[in-house]
Amino acid sequence: MTDLLYSEEEEALRSAVRDLLTDRLDPAGVIARTESDAPHDVALWKTLTGDMGLAGLLIPEELDGQGATHREAAVVLEELGRAVAPVPYLTSAVVATEALLACGADDLLARLASATTVAALAVGLHTAPGADFPAVRLENGLLSGELTGIADAVAADLLLVPADDGGLYAVDASAVTVTPQVSFDLTRPLATVTLAGAPAGVRLGDAGPAVRRALRAGAGLLASEQLGLAEWALTETVRYLKERKQFNRSVGGFQALKHRLAQLWLEVVNLRAAARAAADALANGEDADLATAVAQAYAAGVAVRAAEEALQLHAGLGMTWEHPVHLCLKRAKADSIAYGTAGAHRAAVAELVDLRAP
Amino acid sequence: MTDTAELQRRTAQLLADHPPATTGRLDFLKARFDAGLAWVHYPEGLGGLGAPRSLQAVVDAELEAAGAPDNDPRRIGIGLGMAAPTILKYGTDEQKQRFLRPLWTGEEVWCQLFSEPGAGSDLAALGTRAVREDGGDWIVNGQKVWTSSAHVARWAILIARTDPDVPKHAGITYFLCDMTDPGVEVRPLRQITGEAEFNEVFLTGVRIPDTRRLGEVGAGWRVALTTLNNERVAIGGMRLPREGGMIGPVARTWRERPELRTHDLHQRLLKLWVEAEVARLTGERLRQQLASGQPGPEGAGMKLAFARLNQEISGLEVELRGEEGLLYDDWTMRRPELVDFTGRDAGYRYLRSKGNSIEGGTSEVLLNIVAERVLGLPSEPRTDKDVAWKDLAR
Numbered sequence: 001m002t003d004l005l006y007s008e009e010e011e012a013l014r015s016a017v018r019d020l021l022t023d024r025l026d027p028a029g030v031i032a033r034t035e036s037d038a039p040h041d042v043a044l045w046k047t048l049t050g051d052m053g054l055a056g057l058l059i060p061e062e063l064d065g066q067g068a069t070h071r072e073a074a075v076v077l078e079e080l081g082r083a084v085a086p087v088p089y090l091t092s093a094v095v096a097t098e099a100l101l102a103c104g105a106d107d108l109l110a111r112l113a114s115a116t117t118v119a120a121l122a123v124g125l126h127t128a129p130g131a132d133f134p135a136v137r138l139e140n141g142l143l144s145g146e147l148t149g150i151a152d153a154v155a156a157d158l159l160l161v162p163a164d165d166g167g168l169y170a171v172d173a174s175a176v177t178v179t180p181q182v183s184f185d186l187t188r189p190l191a192t193v194t195l196a197g198a199p200a201g202v203r204l205g206d207a208g209p210a211v212r213r214a215l216r217a218g219a220g221l222l223a224s225e226q227l228g229l230a231e232w233a234l235t236e237t238v239r240y241l242k243e244r245k246q247f248n249r250s251v252g253g254f255q256a257l258k259h260r261l262a263q264l265w266l267e268v269v270n271l272r273a274a275a276r277a278a279a280d281a282l283a284n285g286e287d288a289d290l291a292t293a294v295a296q297a298y299a300a301g302v303a304v305r306a307a308e309e310a311l312q313l314h315a316g317l318g319m320t321w322e323h324p325v326h327l328c329l330k331r332a333k334a335d336s337i338a339y340g341t342a343g344a345h346r347a348a349v350a351e352l353v354d355l356r357a358p
Numbered sequence: 359m360t361d362t363a364e365l366q367r368r369t370a371q372l373l374a375d376h377p378p379a380t381t382g383r384l385d386f387l388k389a390r391f392d393a394g395l396a397w398v399h400y401p402e403g404l405g406g407l408g409a410p411r412s413l414q415a416v417v418d419a420e421l422e423a424a425g426a427p428d429n430d431p432r433r434i435g436i437g438l439g440m441a442a443p444t445i446l447k448y449g450t451d452e453q454k455q456r457f458l459r460p461l462w463t464g465e466e467v468w469c470q471l472f473s474e475p476g477a478g479s480d481l482a483a484l485g486t487r488a489v490r491e492d493g494g495d496w497i498v499n500g501q502k503v504w505t506s507s508a509h510v511a512r513w514a515i516l517i518a519r520t521d522p523d524v525p526k527h528a529g530i531t532y533f534l535c536d537m538t539d540p541g542v543e544v545r546p547l548r549q550i551t552g553e554a555e556f557n558e559v560f561l562t563g564v565r566i567p568d569t570r571r572l573g574e575v576g577a578g579w580r581v582a583l584t585t586l587n588n589e590r591v592a593i594g595g596m597r598l599p600r601e602g603g604m605i606g607p608v609a610r611t612w613r614e615r616p617e618l619r620t621h622d623l624h625q626r627l628l629k630l631w632v633e634a635e636v637a638r639l640t641g642e643r644l645r646q647q648l649a650s651g652q653p654g655p656e657g658a659g660m661k662l663a664f665a666r667l668n669q670e671i672s673g674l675e676v677e678l679r680g681e682e683g684l685l686y687d688d689w690t691m692r693r694p695e696l697v698d699f700t701g702r703d704a705g706y707r708y709l710r711s712k713g714n715s716i717e718g719g720t721s722e723v724l725l726n727i728v729a730e731r732v733l734g735l736p737s738e739p740r741t742d743k744d745v746a747w748k749d750l751a752r
Contacts, residue, residue: 002639259725
């Protein structure tokens with residue numbers, strides 16, 4: 001049966017990650033970093049992956065990983081989402097890792113687990129599980145072509161590149177040109193990856209199933225990131241509205257606002273159940289396609305609305321660059337496209353539960 | 359310590375002593391109650407064993423597998439969900455002994471005389487009066503409304519005003535009212551569905567002995583809160599399979615009637631299907647929290663979600679049916695014993711679901727409760743708090 005609760009170990013993991021993020025990540029610092037040439041917080045990433053071993057959660061222990069499951073990774077993503085942390089966790093420790101697991105690329109997995117390597121799957125962030133994706137040309141052992149919208153590629157040492165022979169290839173970042181794009185979400189930047197005759201090296205395996213599995217895990221666990229975002233937005237807004245006085249009253253005492261926040265709370269509660277169901281299904285491999293599609297069909301709407309409500313209810317303050325609500329809104333809106341829109345996931349649901357289009 | 363093995367042993371003993379195949383339904387239920395297997399978390403002697411509530415599932419599963427009769431919990435939902443926990447908490451020993459067994463076996467059906475025409479969401483403003491006659495019986499006069507099951511009920515939980523000179527919450531007392539007493543008149547209240555599932559209840563000079571009072575004089579509001587909190591738990595704690603609620607009929611219609619499908623309806627159906635599945639998961643998560651002894655505040659929100667979903671989904675189905683949606687199965691006034699949200703046809707479901715955001719606390723009141731008790735937002739300014747009930751605007 002689906003286990004929708006958090007275990008004691010999972011709660012302990014949450015506390016550890018939250019404590020670290022509280023100590024090391026302040027919103028002003030994140031905002032300043034987004035305006036620099038190095039949007040990712042490399043020092044934080046090193047602590048998360050090196051000291052805490054979180055990059056290897058999904059990797060078996062015999063490959064130096066933690067041998068944990070998607071349930072634990074989901075808890076990490078809730079906390080990273082809450083902090084809008086600029087680290088390539090979802091892209092490297094989940095999506096790229098899943099692609100490598102599908103290919104049985106043990107040596108590369110060991111490098112990811114030990115955090116000496118950050119990897120990125122060279123498929124556009126918007127791609128839904130099961131959707132078509134571009135591939136580069138393979139000729140005489142060399143890869144050529146341009147791939148756009150690759151999340152966290154600027155932080156990656158290793159790119160997993162689909163080629164037109166149907167294979168997935170590991171390409172060293174030094175062999176390609178990574179050009180940052182101006183991204184809507186400043187904390188998960190996109191880039192163009194240009195391959196001009198890069199050596200293909202070893203063919204890891206078939207790109208189709210590897211990419212599908214990677215994107216499904218990305219979509220399923222993205223719901224936990226969205227849950228963290230939405231929770232942060234709700235909590236901060238409630239806190240602010242209790243403090244803020246207007247018309248000689250605490251603004252949070254006005255019924256119109258109370259009902260909006262109560263409604264939002266209800267949606268966050270629902271999102272928690274959906275996100276836990278997806279993480280549990282991915283961990284057990286049962287019903288994972290449907291659980292992921294349900295979670296993603298629901299999550300984006302809640303996360304975006306939570307961020308939009310937070311902005312509106314913080315009013316003038318919410319519209320400023322200093323207040324971190326914009327980081328949350330930009331991440332939530334970008335997440336609504338990442339690994340497939342809600343509409344794409346609803347279409348998947350229609351197929352999976354036999355509710356066909358006309 | 360009563361554990362799973364012990365309960366399985368006791369259940370097997372019950373089945374051996376009273377084989378369901380050869381034991382009358384009511385006899386079996388009485389024996390089950392007396393064996394402490396009715397509600398295992400209740401005290402010994404009152405149908406329980408003082409065991410953890412989560413172990414009830416062990417007993418239920420064994421008995422279901424053995425084909426034992428159940429006590430038709432839907433028919434006696436008000437007794438089980440609301441009257442029983444309140445009697446258990448506030449009743450005298452005599453009251454517990456007298457009422458809990460026939461309540462649980464279904465021999466006596468209960469109804470709830472709370473709402474009044476002038477006191478719905480503002481329940482504590484109720485005006486039904488109970489006046490004590492020389493330190494003896496109470497004489498009750500007033501009118502109640504929206505009373506499910508009153509036409510089949512033997513007993514009622516009743517709140518009435520016993521002191522109009524104090525603020526509204528302080529002057530209420532809680533009673534157990536005999537529905538067969540002179541002065542109790544039940545009239546069907548016909549609803550927008552055409553059915554009379556509810557009743558109006560007129561109380562004219564009804565005599566209630568003081569031994570049928572539950573809790574202290576003037577403490578009725580506190581007693582009623584126990585009933586109301588249990589009502590919400592009862593509504594939020596149900597377990598459903600996928601497509602087990604209102605989405606089930608519309609999904610079936612969609613699959614069986616391809617000629618009705620349009621692209622617009624498809625998008626709306628998928629959105630609601632996903633929301634219904636997510637609400638189901640939330641309910642399941644709440645159930646798991648309760649079972650593991652870490653209750654969360656999710657219950658407060660479940661009813662809100664189901665009300666909205668039931669209304670949107672049933673509305674969609676009427677539209678989906680097109681020409682048929684212009685028709686209705688039957689407007690004849692019926693008097694059902696059971697509340698059935700998903701029964702009959704799409705038009706009925708649409709109309710009945712309108713009650714889901716009203717009954718058991720309106721959605722507006724529940725949103726206030728979530729905002730104040732869960733999120734800790736300031737409460738509404740109260741102008742009636744220190745005013746005697748008799749001086750309130752009505």
